[in-house]
Amino acid sequence: MYTYDLNSYLRPQENINIIYCDYDLHCEAHVHEFVELIFIVGGRGYQYIDGVKYDAEAGDLFFVNYGQTHSFEAMGEQDGFRYYNLLYVPEYFSEELIHSENIYEIFAISIFREFGEVEPVPAQSVRFLGNEFLDIQKMIESMEKEFCEKKTGYQLILNGYSRVLFSRILRKLKEEKADTSADRYMNQIMVECLAYIDAKCFEKITLREIAERAFYNPSYFSRIFHEYCGKSLSEYIKEKRILEAARLLENTDLTNEEIMTRTGYTDRKQFYRHFKEIFHQTPAEFRKN
Numbered sequence: 465m466y467t468y469d470l471n472s473y474l475r476p477q478e479n480i481n482i483i484y485c486d487y488d489l490h491c492e493a494h495v496h497e498f499v500e501l502i503f504i505v506g507g508r509g510y511q512y513i514d515g516v517k518y519d520a521e522a523g524d525l526f527f528v529n530y531g532q533t534h535s536f537e538a539m540g541e542q543d544g545f546r547y548y549n550l551l552y553v554p555e556y557f558s559e560e561l562i563h564s565e566n567i568y569e570i571f572a573i574s575i576f577r578e579f580g581e582v583e584p585v586p587a588q589s590v591r592f593l594g595n596e597f598l599d600i601q602k603m604i605e606s607m608e609k610e611f612c613e614k615k616t617g618y619q620l621i622l623n624g625y626s627r628v629l630f631s632r633i634l635r636k637l638k639e640e641k642a643d644t645s646a647d648r649y650m651n652q653i654m655v656e657c658l659a660y661i662d663a664k665c666f667e668k669i670t671l672r673e674i675a676e677r678a679f680y681n682p683s684y685f686s687r688i689f690h691e692y693c694g695k696s697l698s699e700y701i702k703e704k705r706i707l708e709a710a711r712l713l714e715n716t717d718l719t720n721e722e723i724m725t726r727t728g729y730t731d732r733k734q735f736y737r738h739f740k741e742i743f744h745q746t747p748a749e750f751r752k753n
Contacts, residue, residue, distance in 0.1 A: 465494060467494065468495070468497065474498060474553055481549075481611070482551075484548055487545070489545075490535075491535050493533055495532065495533055495534070496551075499528070500527070502536075503604055504520055504526075504545055505601055506522050506545070507547075508520065508522075508539045508543065511534075513588050520589075523592045525590050526588055548604045550604070554676065600629070600632065604629070607626075654689070654692045656678075658693075666728040671686060701728075706739055706742045708726075708727050709735075712727070
């Protein structure tokens with residue numbers, strides 16, 4: 465399967481690329497290293513995202529996460545799709561779109577899926593009709609013009625347009641799925657984050673890495689993690705590591721140094737300090753008792 469790599473489609477100094485595509489009949493299955501929005505302005509057919517088939521026509525806006533499988537086909541030989549592609553580097557959502565509303569609510573896509581059982585992924589599109597369609601089309605046309613002309617301040621203008629576009633998508637999603645609450649998404653993303661952290665906590669893992677996977681600004685993610693778990697991310701990882709160390713002390717003949725390494729520690733003093741904080745005794749005392 466072909467991969468559209470990030471460096472071929474986005475310039476290093478830009479976080480976005482906007483492309484107008486005229487009368488494309490089909491596109492073979494592929495994945496890409498960026499986030500893609502497809503806004504259809506003409507034609508009818510089907511979009512396939514991770515094997516799920518979606519009807520597609522003018523006014524539909526699809527969002528495809530990096531790493532997802534994507535393809536499409538138009539219905540008629542004379543009526544191929546006309547559409548805009550908006551490509552974003554994944555980091556854009558945590559670095560440029562910093563606000564309290566969760567970008568995850570727009571994409572509703574799990575990139576932690578391999579680490580735990582989660583709910584089915586909701587539809588990955590919204591449909592704009594009538595005046596809404598004309599509004600979005602005009603906005604994206606203006607974005608393409610700014611991107612192509614690259615006049616002074618164009619990146620700031622594109623950031624502003626992007627904020628408005630994502631807010632319009634989020635509003636539309638909430639209108640179409642009024643029974644879908646922010647709490648549901650919050651619970652889902654936190655369950656997936658915890659499954660990912662549990663699988664990775666004995667390796668080097670950072671707040672920024674986890675936050676970017678969830679499309680959150682790191683400081684905001686840190687706050688909601690504490691609200692959800694009742695402890696900081698560093699405290700959570702410390703407890704997971706020390707509990708695993710205790711299990712190895714009880715059930716294996718591994719040395720303290722081997723256990724320290726297996727549970728992700730490189731600093732012996734830190735390992736012993738954390739162990740005493742939780743069990744109020746040294747690893748040797750714990751094993752003896």
